[in-house]
Amino acid sequence: MIYRALPAALLALALGATAAHAGCYADYKAKKDNPLQLHYGVIELPQSLCNGGNVAAAIAPRLAREGWTLLNVLSVFDDAGLSERKASAGPFYLRF
DSSP states (O other): OHHHHHHHHHHHHHHHHHHHOOOOEEEEEEEETTTTEEEEEEEEOOHHHHTSSOHHHHHHHHHHTTTOEEEEEEEEEOGGGTGGGHHHHGGGBSOO
8 A cells, every 4th residue: 555655645746846946047237347248147146036025135145256246137037038048148047
């Protein structure tokens, strides 16, 4: 009896974990000086920031580690908006 219930329990656990792990992302613009360089990027965020929070404060230090300055955060979105931004972000798609 336990052997029949185990696969069902594992499936339910896997489906529950997938639903609970909806992604949280932001798209942003950043710059470097001397010479001036600009980029548009997409970055993954902690889930808590999708429900409100200082997104810019979370992104800026991650960019600064490689010499980039955050100009602005354009939007915060979930998995549904991720694929449509991939081509535009190019090498800065989920880089930071």
